[in-house]
Amino acid sequence: MRIYVCVKQVPDTSGKVAVNDNGTLNRASMATIINPDDMNAVEAALQLKDELGCQVTVVTMGPPPAEGMLRELMAMGADDAVLVSGREFGGSDTFATSQIIAGALHNLGIGKDDIVFCGRQAIDGDTAQVGPQIAEKLNLPQVTYAADIKKKGDVLCVKRLLEDGYMTIEVQTPCLITCVKELNEPRYLTVKGVMENYDKDIVVLDYEALKDEELIDVDSIGLKGSPTNIFKSFTPPQKGAGRMLAGSVEDMSNELVTELLKKHIV
Amino acid sequence: MILSKKHELIKRNFRRFAETEFTTEIQEELDRNGGFNWDIWHKIGKYGFTGVKIPVEYGGQGGDYLSYALMNEEFCRVCPVLGIYANTPNSLGGGPLLQCGNEEQKQKYLAPAARGEKQIVFALTEPGAGSDPGSMTTKAVADGDYFILNGRKCFISGAPVADYAIVYARTDLTQKGGRGISMFIVDMKLEGVSCGKPELKMGINGYPTSDIVFENVRVHKDDLLGPLHKGYGVAMKTLDGGRLGVAAQAVGAAQGAFEEAVAYAKGRKQFGKPIYYNQGVSFMLAEMATEIEAARNLVYAAAEAKDNDAANAATLCSMAKLYATEMANKVCGQAIQLHGGYGYIKDYKVERLYRDVRVMTLYEGTSQVQKIVISRDILK
Incomplete structure (x- = not known):
């Protein structure tokens, strides 16, 4: 049994967000983190590993520096890591990305007992499309928004977190x-984990390794092949701090009207 | 010194743990009421922070001295009490066992301490023997398979919550000074062992400190640690490593106070502008940052020297402790100064950090003792 966990390195949005002239994110100038939901996916995989002793493989598509994130996840407990990286893949939208990752997973081989975990969505694009599209391309059943996962024999019992309640399905x-x-609290690293696993080899799958994959159409990957084009990205102006009014209804009404008049709103 | 990516990751992980788990509520509760937080103790044990620099075969994590220094630094940046929780088993508690315990002693006592299952404390100081431990009066007299231990140790950090203590006692009554002293592993539940009332301290509240009294305590000869009469040298060597830990604690606490001071200087407005617009304030912050960085580099250099068994490692550890702890006292004082009257109020973290760092120029060898160690080395 092998669990693949798809992860993404994303800009740390708690810091400053920088945008290039062409509207894309200036990733080089921003600090990066591992996408938070993906950390929950890794933790879920590691918990199954603790319970069942399976192999956990982390997979990411990204530029070469994404290797640091994979090393961190191996230190956390993943057994091995795959970096899907190539200039030809750069600028891919969700359609192209899921195609490439599906091709990489197909290349690595998905067995009868295997599971693919993804985070719900990444904090940069916020699309929540890549996971489901990978499943479609690999022709795998998919369960989204998992808030609890239990393995019973060859089925997984998954509790889905929906807007107005839960749905449990097998x-x-x-x-x-x-x-x-909500699925779990990702664990901390141990010094032993870092010392023993940080320097392990990483498998790199580049364009050459994947171009003949049957799931990949080389004309629909990368910036050129992606059907989605970014029209415009911008940093929204910061909202000022709110102010609570206190006192009697009459006082508050007067103060509110004064403020609105001052700002020429009324 | 530029940290390797591995050490950067280790440092970031310690910071995330401290910031997430050792909440302000826990810190303030411990400072107010003292006692000990078992919940956080179990958490640091779960992740092996209690055995960062203890080898894997003895239940530890097999980390280096640099990782150990980074842990002390990052934990104390959030709260020195957390740093001390994780430091004790790595340093004063585990150090003597690691240095000269036999295999059975290491498996029996060191491994559970490294895993955070048991607590071991270091009992050297006595009411009349502080900077001069050779003047100790605690005695251990051989009696068949046992030694009979009598005496009193004081200021023993962690004693009220300890399972075992590494106790130093004179075994050769004809010798004086450092000669004729032996080490024992004493089970705190043995008959005749008792703790005094936890001391009411200025800072580091939440890690209790008390006397330990030994009245005709029968310690089995299997619990003699290292060779008979040769314990003093081990104590001194343990303190070298401990000094590195304290130096790193001081850097972390100073960094924590500095960050509070920067945030306050940016947020506090007087005369219509943030107070850092005044050069008197911004220059003070510049000096604080510089001194912290200088101390940090000295600590990392001392850690690297320990990791490489460099000949000057012990001296560097003393230098790091001397410089970093004096710096931390100064920087925490300046952080309060920048807060004005608010810095004197317990609602502000700098007030607590100022009290917590005060002990750092005292414990594990005062600044004056560090100067003795350093001058002996440079003048030999």
């Missing part, structure tokens, strides 16, 4: 699950 492996933050 799914046969192999399957793809997307995870939400």
